[in-house]
Amino acid sequence: MTxxxxxxxxxxxxxxxxxxxxxxxxxxxxxxxxxxxxxxNRWWPTSITDPRVRMAVAGWSSRVSYRMIGTYxxxxxxxxxxxFDGLVAASDDELAEFLTPLGLxxxxxxxxxxxxxxxxxWEEESIDPTVEGADCDALIAAFxxxxxxxxxKVAQCALLYARGYHCGVIPVDSGMVTKxxxxxxxxxxxxxxxxxxxxxxxxxxxxxxxxxxxxxAHGSEYAVSIPEASVPxxxxxxxxIYFKRLYLNGPSPRLCSLRPLCADVVNCxxxxxxxxx
Numbered sequence: 001m002t003x004x005x006x007x008x009x010x011x012x013x014x015x016x017x018x019x020x021x022x023x024x025x026x027x028x029x030x031x032x033x034x035x036x037x038x039x040x041n042r043w044w045p046t047s048i049t050d051p052r053v054r055m056a057v058a059g060w061s062s063r064v065s066y067r068m069i070g071t072y073x074x075x076x077x078x079x080x081x082x083x084f085d086g087l088v089a090a091s092d093d094e095l096a097e098f099l100t101p102l103g104l105x106x107x108x109x110x111x112x113x114x115x116x117x118x119x120x121x122w123e124e125e126s127i128d129p130t131v132e133g134a135d136c137d138a139l140i141a142a143f144x145x146x147x148x149x150x151x152x153k154v155a156q157c158a159l160l161y162a163r164g165y166h167c168g169v170i171p172v173d174s175g176m177v178t179k180x181x182x183x184x185x186x187x188x189x190x191x192x193x194x195x196x197x198x199x200x201x202x203x204x205x206x207x208x209x210x211x212x213x214x215x216x217a218h219g220s221e222y223a224v225s226i227p228e229a230s231v232p233x234x235x236x237x238x239x240x241i242y243f244k245r246l247y248l249n250g251p252s253p254r255l256c257s258l259r260p261l262c263a264d265v266v267n268c269x270x271x272x273x274x275x276x277x
Contacts, residue, residue, distance in 0.1 A: 017202065042073070079098075180248060206232065
């Protein structure tokens, strides 16, 4: 994996990110999705308390469509019932049968086995990925390097879920790299490293504008619980990820084609001037 160092985002980039979060947070459909997934996420439920199972589930959720949420939830429930040690003790054939409903069985089995190896190494070296003050950047880099099929985007999700929603990590999926970043006029490097570069930028903006973002969530009357001592990174992540899914995957006719030059983002004069917009 390519080494990265954190740098402060350009002021114009930071302002565009904050402005988009502010506009997206005011959209009723985005708000509904965020409220439904903030305090107890459907993909990464709070009912799982073992960080090791959480890291396994985070990887298994990759490349599972929204249409399969019911099937995915059943597999997650079975994983919790079996327990991490039970999953480790299972044969590859047994794991494959267990994971068959999610597809890509071989890849998911290899992910789990290599995750187990990484966790054993961390245990031997007294590395606890959930401890307060842990170097998340180093943990994510090691995870992406050593866990088969993880790369940065899955590593980010695994560490976020293991540490808890409000740990400060903002996962960046492929759509955020290919659709959200261009919508913001942000250039990213090619390849998997783009996920880390964009994560660094989003996390820096969230820390810098933490009070403003918290006020935004409160002022927009979001029915969510954001711990007082935490930066609202989880809330910001969900606002962006659901804006991306609802408005950029299409894209929506309400989305201005002149972004990021147009500051209104959605429902602006440019979209209203377009037939059918």
